[in-house]
Amino acid sequence: MSESNSLLVQAKGVRKSFGTHEVLKGIDFQVHKGEVSVIVGPSGSGKSTFLRAMNGLELIDAGSLIVDGEQVGYSLSDGRYREWGDGDWAKFRSRIGMVFQRFNLYAHFDALENVAASLIHVKKLSKAKARERAREQLDRVGLADHSHKRPHQLSGGQQQRVAIARALAMDPDLMLFDEPTSALDPELVDEVLETMKALAEGGMTMVVVTHEVGFAREVGDSLAFFDEGIVMEKDEPELLLKTENPRVRSFLDRVR
Amino acid sequence: MTRRTAPFIGPQGEELSIARRWHIRRWIVGAIALAAVLWFVSIFVFSDRIRWERVGEYLFYEHILNGVVATIWISLAATVLGLVLGVLFAIMKLAKNPVLKWIAEAYIWFFRGTPVLVQLIFWFNLALLLPYITLKIPFTSIGMRWDTNSLISGDTAAILGLGLNLSAYFAETVRAGIMAVDRGQTEAAKAGGMTSSQTMRIIVLPQALKIIIPPTANEFISMLKTTSLIVVVAGNDLMTNASNIYKQNNLVIELLIVCSIWYMFMTAIATYLQSLLEKRFGADRVRAIRGTSIGQRMLDAATGAIRLPVRNGGKGAR
Ligand SMILES: Nc1ncnc2c1ncn2[C@@H]1O[C@H](COP(=O)(O)OP(=O)(O)OP(=O)(O)O)[C@@H](O)[C@H]1O
Numbered sequence: 289m290s291e292s293n294s295l296l297v298q299a300k301g302v303r304k305s306f307g308t309h310e311v312l313k314g315i316d317f318q319v320h321k322g323e324v325s326v327i328v329g330p331s332g333s334g335k336s337t338f339l340r341a342m343n344g345l346e347l348i349d350a351g352s353l354i355v356d357g358e359q360v361g362y363s364l365s366d367g368r369y370r371e372w373g374d375g376d377w378a379k380f381r382s383r384i385g386m387v388f389q390r391f392n393l394y395a396h397f398d399a400l401e402n403v404a405a406s407l408i409h410v411k412k413l414s415k416a417k418a419r420e421r422a423r424e425q426l427d428r429v430g431l432a433d434h435s436h437k438r439p440h441q442l443s444g445g446q447q448q449r450v451a452i453a454r455a456l457a458m459d460p461d462l463m464l465f466d467e468p469t470s471a472l473d474p475e476l477v478d479e480v481l482e483t484m485k486a487l488a489e490g491g492m493t494m495v496v497v498t499h500e501v502g503f504a505r506e507v508g509d510s511l512a513f514f515d516e517g518i519v520m521e522k523d524e525p526e527l528l529l530k531t532e533n534p535r536v537r538s539f540l541d542r543v544r
Numbered sequence: 545m546t547r548r549t550a551p552f553i554g555p556q557g558e559e560l561s562i563a564r565r566w567h568i569r570r571w572i573v574g575a576i577a578l579a580a581v582l583w584f585v586s587i588f589v590f591s592d593r594i595r596w597e598r599v600g601e602y603l604f605y606e607h608i609l610n611g612v613v614a615t616i617w618i619s620l621a622a623t624v625l626g627l628v629l630g631v632l633f634a635i636m637k638l639a640k641n642p643v644l645k646w647i648a649e650a651y652i653w654f655f656r657g658t659p660v661l662v663q664l665i666f667w668f669n670l671a672l673l674l675p676y677i678t679l680k681i682p683f684t685s686i687g688m689r690w691d692t693n694s695l696i697s698g699d700t701a702a703i704l705g706l707g708l709n710l711s712a713y714f715a716e717t718v719r720a721g722i723m724a725v726d727r728g729q730t731e732a733a734k735a736g737g738m739t740s741s742q743t744m745r746i747i748v749l750p751q752a753l754k755i756i757i758p759p760t761a762n763e764f765i766s767m768l769k770t771t772s773l774i775v776v777v778a779g780n781d782l783m784t785n786a787s788n789i790y791k792q793n794n795l796v797i798e799l800l801i802v803c804s805i806w807y808m809f810m811t812a813i814a815t816y817l818q819s820l821l822e823k824r825f826g827a828d829r830v831r832a833i834r835g836t837s838i839g840q841r842m843l844d845a846a847t848g849a850i851r852l853p854v855r856n857g858g859k860g861a862r
C-alpha cells in the first residue's frame with residue numbers, strides 16, 4: 289500500500305473565513321488510517337471549524353481537503369470539479385461519524401431510536417435489523433439497559449455514549465470528536481474517555497479535539513496545537529508535551 | 545390571601561387575640577359592581593321584548609342543530625386546511641430555493657394583507673372569474689370540467705377562505721416551531737448521512753409539530769366563532785341558519801341568544817378538549833407559544849376593530 293493510500297485525511301493550505309474574519313489560515317494536516325489525532329489549542333483558534341470542514345458542515349474557501357478519498361464537496365469529472373448535491377453529501381457523511389460537544393441527540397427519540405435512525409433511513413436496513421444493530425452498539429458503550437430512555441432521562445455522560453454509539457452504528461471510516469467531554473461534569477468525563485480509548489485501541493481512525501491531554505498521551509498517535517488558524521506544532525504526544533515553544537508550553541500548563 | 549389563625553403570645557405566655565379588619569371599602573365596591581351587573585342582566589332577563597319561551601323553543605330547533613353540526617365541521621375542515629398549508633408554506637419559506645421562498649412570502653403577504661371577509665366573498669364569487677373549473681391532461685382530451693357555481697357553495701367558500709387565511713398566519717407559527725428545534729440536532733442528522741428533506745421529515749417536523757399542535761386547539765376555538773362570518777356568503781352554519789329564521793319571523797335578539805348559547809357551549813367543550821391536549825403535550829410548552837389567536841385577529845380585522853398584524857413580542861414569534 290502506498291503512503292497516500294493509507295491517508296484518510298489530507299489537508300493542504302485549507303482556508304476559511306466568516307465574513308472578513310479569517311478563521312483557518314492555511315491548515316496542513318494528515319491523518320493515516322488507524323491513527324488517533326488529537327487537536328488542542330486556545331478558544332477561537334479554528335479547531336471546530338476545521339473538524340466541521342472535514343465532513344462539510346463548513347465549506348472551505350481555498351486549499352485542498354481530501355477525506356476518505358474525496359475532495360470534500362466536489363467530484364472530479366472531465367477535468368472539472370463538479371459540486372456535490374444533497375445526495376452526494378449524504379452518502380459521503382454516512383461514512384464519517386461525528387460526536388459533538390453538546391451531544392445533539394434527537395430529543396423525540398429514545399436511545400435505541402437515536403442509534404437506529406440513520407440505519408433505517410440512510411443505510412435502509414429493515415426496522416428489525418436496525419434495532420438489533422442499535423442494541424449491539426448500545427451494548428458496546430455499556431448502555432444496553434438504557435435503550436428506552438429519552439435523552440433528558442440520561443446523564444450527560446450517558447447521552448454522549450449514546451451519541452458515540454449512534455456514530456459507530458454507521459460503521460464509519462473516520463470518527464470526528466469535537467470536545468466530547470467539555471460539557472460534562474468532571475465525574476462523568478472518564479466514562480466517555482474510556483469508551484473512546486476502547487475505540488482507539490480497536491483501530492478506529494479518529495480526530496479528537498479535546499483538552500484532555502492525558503487521553504492524547506495514552507492513545508494518541510499525534511498531537512497538534514492549533515493557534516489562530518494554523519497548525520503551530522504537531523508531533524507525537526510525548527514529544528509535543530515536552531516542547532520548548534513558549535506559547536504551546538503556557539497553554540499546555542494551563543489545561544493540565 | 546389566607547389569614548393568620550394562630551394567636552400571638554404575650555410576655556407572660558398568655559394568648560393575645562387578633563382584631564379582624566372589616567375591609568369596608570371592599571364590600572362597598574363589590575356591592576356596587578354586583579348591582580350594576582344585576583341591573584344589566586335584568587334588562588335582558590325581564591325585558592318584555594325578549595320572548596324567552598321562543599329562545600327555549602329554537603334552542604333545539606332542527607335547523608339550528610344542523611347549523612351547529614355544520615359550524616363544527618367547517619371549523620374542523622378550515623383548521624386542518626390551514627394547518628396543512630401552513631406547514632407547507634413554512635417549509636417553502638425556509639427553503640433554499642429562492643422561487644419557493646418568494647412564492648411563500650407573496651402568499652403570506654397577500655392573505656394577511658386582505659380582510660378575511662373580502663376573501664370569503666371572493667371565493668364565493670369565484671364563478672365570476674372562472675365560470676368552469678377544468679382539470680385536463682395537457683395535449684389530450686382527457687379531463688374533467690365542473691360548473692364553478694355548483695362547486696363553490698357557501699360552505700366551500702367558507703372552508704377555502706377561512707382555511708387559506710389561517711394558513712398564512714399559521715405558516716409563521718410553524719416557522720417559529722421549526723426554528724425552535726435545536727440546530728445541533730439538524731447537524732447531527734446531516735452528519736449521520738441524512739439528506740435535507742430526511743432531516744426535516746424525520747428529525748425537525750415531528751418535534752416542531754409537538755410545539756405547533758397545541759395552539760391549533762386555540763385556533764380551532766376561534767374558528768368556531770369566526771365561522772359566523774359565513775353569514776355573508778350564506779352557508780349552512782349556525783349563524784346563517786339562525787339569520788334565515790330571524791329574517792322570516794323578526795325574532796332577531798332571541799335567535800342571537802340561541803346562537804350565543806350554542807357558541808358558548810361549543811367553546812366550553814373545545815376548551816375542555818384543549819386542556820386534555822395541553823396535558824398530553826405539556827402545558828408549559830403550550831402557554832409559552834400562545835398569543836392572541838390568529839382566528840381572533842381575523843375576526844377583529846373583519847369586524848372593523850382595526851388592529852394591525854403586529855408581531856407578538858412574546859415567545860410565540862408571530
Ligand atoms: N458560523 C460562524 N459564523 C461566524 N463566525 C464563526 C462561525 N463559526 C465560528 N466562527 C468564528 O470562528 C472562530 C473559530 O471558531 P471555532 O469554533 O473553530 O474555534 P475553536 O477553536 O473550536 O474554539 P473553542 O475552543 O472555543 O471551541 C471564532 O472566532 C468563532 O467566533
Ligand SMILES: [Mg+2]
Nearest residue numbers: 335336337467
Ligand atoms: Mg470548538
